[in-house]
Every structure is written in C-alpha cells, then in structure tokens.
Amino acid sequence: MLTSLLNLERNNFAKVVKIEGGAGFQKKLESLGLRLGVKIKKLSSSVFGGPVVIRAGRTNIAIGKGIASKIFVEIK
Amino acid sequence: MKKILLIGNPNVGKSAIFSHLTGIDIITANYPGTTVEFTRGYLKSGDEKYEVIDVPGNYTLDAASKAEEVAIDLIKKGDILVNVIDSTNLERNLNLTLQLLPKKIPMLLVLNFWDETKHTGISIDKKKLEEILGVPVIPTCAVTGEGLRQIVSNLNNAKISNFSYDQNEKWYVIGNIIESVQKVFHRHHTFLEGLSDITIKPLTGIPAAIIILAVTFFIVRFIGEGLINYVLDPLFNNFYYPAIISVIKNIKPEFFSELLLGVTPEVMKSFGVLTTGIYVPFVVVLPYIFSFYIVLGFLEDFGYLPRLAVLLDNIFHHLGLHGYSAIPIILGLGCKVPAILSTRILESKREKIITTVLILISAPCMPQTAMILSLGIAYGMKVVTLIFFIIILIAAITSFLFNKIMKGEAPELFTEIPPYRIPSFSVLLKKLWIRLKVFSKEAVPLIIFGILLINIFDILHITNFLTGKIGKPFVYFLGLPKEIVSVIILGFLRKDVSIAMLAPFALSAKQFIVASVFMVLYLPCIASFFILIKEMGLKSALMIAFTVFTVAFFSGALLNFIFTVF
Secondary structure, eight states: OEEETTTSOTTOEEEEEEEOSOHHHHHHHHHTTOOTTOEEEEEEOOSTTOOEEEEETTEEEEEOHHHHTTEEEEEO | OEEEEEEESTTSSHHHHHHHHHOOOOOOOSSTTSOOSOEEEEEEETTEEEEEEEOOOOSOOSOOSHHHHHHHHHHHTOSEEEEEEEGGGHHHHHHHHHHHGGGOOOEEEEEESHHHHHHTTEEEOHHHHHHHHOSOEEEOBTTTTBTHHHHHHTGGGOBOOOOOOOGGGHHHHHHHHHHHHEEEOOOOOOHHHHHHHHHHSHHHHHHHHHHHHHHHHHHHHHHHHHIIIIIIHHHIIIIIHHHHHHHHTTOSSHHHHHHHHBSSSOHHHHBOTTTHHHIIIIIIIHHHHHHHHHHHHHHHHHTOHHHHHHHHHHHHHTTTOOGGGHHHHHHHTTOHHHHHHGGGGSOSHHHHHHHHHHHHHSSOOHHHHHHHHHHHGGGOHHHHHHHHHHHHHHHHHHHHHHHHHSOSOOOOOEEEEOOOOOOOHHHHHHHHHHHHHHIIIIIHHHHHHHHHHHHHHHHTTHHHHHHHHHOHHHHHHHOOOTTHHHHHHHTTTOHHHHHHTTGGGOOOHHHHHHHHHHHHHSOOOHHHHHHHHHHHOHHHHHHHHHHHHHHHHHHHHHHHHHHHHO
C-alpha cells in the first residue's frame, strides 16, 4: 500500500518508494540517509502541523510536514 | 607546515578531538551545527609541527550549502585529511568518506564513539575496513580521550587510497562495505532510547518540556540566588568593602576617591569603580552566568535541544521559521553574541533576520536578567514575572508582523536528532570554564568601564547637560525621569549596566516595568551590534537596530499609557 510519510501511522515500518521533487531536494534527503529503497520506522506523527519523526538506518530525523507529504512509502 | 583537516558529518565529535589535539578550548555540544566557523590550532608531534583545522560538519560535498562550499575550499589546501566518523552510524558517514577518498589526499579514518558501539549492539571489524578502504582506521572515544594519541602517532601513516568505485553505484558499494565489516546484534531498547521517544512524541514531549524548563529555571535561580545571598554578598560586605574603604577613603584629591568609591555609601547607587564596578559583575551577574551555563551545558551535551526544536516547530511556523531557530534563541538567554553567530545553521537570510530579531527581543541576556531580578525583587516577584511576560508577548507580535512583511516561505524542518548521551563531567566543567573565562575577559572590563564613564559623566555634570537636551520625549512618552537619557546612552555598552543604572532613581513599580522592558529591547549591546554587522552586513544590522528601537519605544509608550489610564 502506497502512502505518504505524513499519513503513515506511528510505529509502522515501511520502505521509501517515491520522492516527489527535484535533484537538489533528493540530495538533501539523501544526505541524512533518506533515499529510494531505504527502510524506515515512523516514530512520531505530526500533531497540530508539527513535524514527523522517523528512523532511517541509525539516524532519527525530524521532517517538516510539507517535506513529509512528498515522500511516499510502501508498508510491508 | 602541514595542514591537517578534521572533517566529517555534523555532530561526530570533531571539535572534541580538535580540543584534545591542539589544547585550544572550543565549545562542544550534542547537536548538529555547534561549530559554525572553522577553528585553527597547532599540534606538535616529535619535531614536526602541524596546523589543525576544525571544519564545520558536512553530510556531503555537493556544494549545496555555504558550509559545504567552505569545506570543499578547505580540502583543496589540506595535506592530511582526518575523516572523523560516527561508528554507530557507518552507512551515512561512509557516504562522505567515499567522496573524500577520490580527492587523493593522505587520509586517516577515525571511528569515534567507539565505546557506544558496544551498547548499541554493533561490532566493526577495523582491520577489514582498513583493507577495503586502504587508509589507516583508528577507533576513538573523544570525550574520554581514548585513542586520540594514535591519531597523532599515525599522522605519518596517512595514505592516499586507491579505492575506486562507480559513482552511480555508491549506495550499493557502501552497502557491501558494511555487510563485510559490521555485525549487528539484537538488543533491547536502552533506557536513553526510551527517554528519547518520550521526549519527542508531542503527547508526552510537551509536558516533559514544560517540566524540564521549569526545573531549569528553578535550578538557575536556586544556584544563582544561593551564591549571591550566602557566599558572594557576605564576602563583599564583610571583607571586601570595609577593606577597600579603609584603604581608599583618604586618597587625595577627592576626585579620585569619588571615582573609585562613588559619592553615596550605598553599593548599588554609588557607581564607584571599586564598589559598584566590582559588585555588579562579580556579585550580581557572575552567579547567574555560572548557574545558567551549568544547566545549559548539561542540556546541550545530553542532546535535549534538538528535541525541543522539534516540539516548537509548529509554533515557529507561525512566525515564518522552523523549530531549529529555537536553538539560537535558547543560547541567547545566556548571551546574544554566540546566539547570533549560531544563526548560521539556518538556511535563508530571511530566516536569519527574523531569528536574530527574536534573539534580541524575546528575552534579556543572562547578565541583564540577573540585574532585573536583583533590582526587581524589591517590587515583588509578580513585577519581575510581568516584565518577562510582556517581553515575550512583544517578541511574538513583532516576529509575527515581520513574517507578514518579509515575503518568503516558511522553511521546513529537516534535521537529524542525535541520540541522548550521558554528558561527561569533565567536559561539562571545561565548557563552563571556557564560558566564565569569556565573561571575565570580555564582559567584566566593559562593565567596569561603563560604570567609570557613568561616574565621570555625573561628576562633570555631562549627564545633566544631555538630559536637558534630549530627555523630553522619554519623560513625556515613557513616564520616566529625565536622567534616563544617560542610561539610554551608556546602556549601549553593557545591558546589565543599563539596568544597574536604574537603581538610584527610586522608580515606582510601574516605572520600573516600563524602564526594564524598554532597556531590554531598545538596542543590542555594543558587542552584539558588532557581531550583527559582521554576520549580516551594515545595512541589515542597522535595519534590525532601528526596528528594535522603534518596537521598544512604542511598547514603552503603550505600557506607560496603559499604566496611566488603568
């Protein structure tokens, strides 16, 4: 099932399958280890428009909700 | 002289290693972006002398940001690269390593946080990593200093790697390296990871943040007030003051003894260089600087600040910022100078300007806070609380308006949250020592100088002359005595002194509130003004100064109006 990082439910594991955005945007995400094929776990959901928090590899990352809505994942 | 570059991802401990190697004291903390400026130092090993440069952290070398461009420029001039990586996060760190290897500069790979691999359930085969990459690999723990000697003794063994790979297959290559050198064991969540989850999730994180901030204020006040009431004030009054009086009292001509001791016998009102000039920096301000930086140092090294940034992201969005701006603002509770410097971690100029305005007007710096507490307590804690509340309210309204006026999108948060780490006691002590040293060397002379000037002005009746000329608007709109003009002129030197100068006026509670709010806001102190110019250019600095002055004047006038009507 395809869903954005924003809508993914907390504590779910998923795989990044699509990132909407240009090369610069992709590079920015990649610098913290967020790229296609990477497995992530959602640690915290956006509350009142706040950021989501995920774990990718061994890094915890806080992601603003606009960016999170452009990253699509597949739940396993 | 050979140049050694310490280079690596943010928050991997480069600055800690730099401090150990060069003996130069720099501030370290557990969040990405502590080092915003590259620092230089020297290291002697045997007969050879090296120049060591601490490069601000980078995730990649794509030249996408200012920090990355700086790093790329520096690398060109380096003779030895010391690539510091976080052993608990090999994959992300090797990404940068693989970009450094083709530069054909002799390199050492330092696996920092080696001690943490054990309890995070990782085992790394150091020999194998050496074989694959073709450069020496040195495990270290920068906080305890373990392994750092091996860096020095291996400088001559730094090698140019002939590791080559296809750029397009980068992550595949990294995956293969990790597969062959790293084993991960299953393990249970540690206590610190559990704590991390609790403080990130809004449901539990917000109450936790409120508790942490409340405890912070309690500790800062408890230690600060305790030091003043039970140690420093008694020392000053029982030993220092009588001694200094008996020595100086009879010095002639009278002008000198007046300069040194002041005219009135009351310490806070005399403005003598050796009375008020010593009392303000060492008895009133120093204890709060001390207590604030104990707590801030702990929160920094533990890794709490980025979590607070995440929780505040939503609020900051309404101000046209993202949560990471919270970190410079919190640093600004201590001193505005390092706070303004730390806005470099933000991306756009717009963000930097709004954050800087917030740094300057959302709260007084710790020395000024100490003075407001010290004088304000006579009016009651309610008055002091009201002052801080009014200031925060003004800051919120101002930055909200700024956001509306300055066009541009609110940036999105995208940041690494480092794991919690138990701070090392010796690192905390050293950091506190660095900060106290900066205060004694840079602030104390200015405080004493400011107090000297005030006294000279007073003795020579310059104050009276100035107040007669430009005092009217301040008397009329702010409802303050006309002598406030001298406070406004000289308060620019040091903001703690500006509050101290209110002492002789016998202000009413309402006047004290108006004056405090105005003096906190009206202008940055001289040190922060110079940093402003350096960071933003003269034009933006003047614009910011003009804005805060306008805000200060209108807020003061409005407050005075409200107080007179109600």
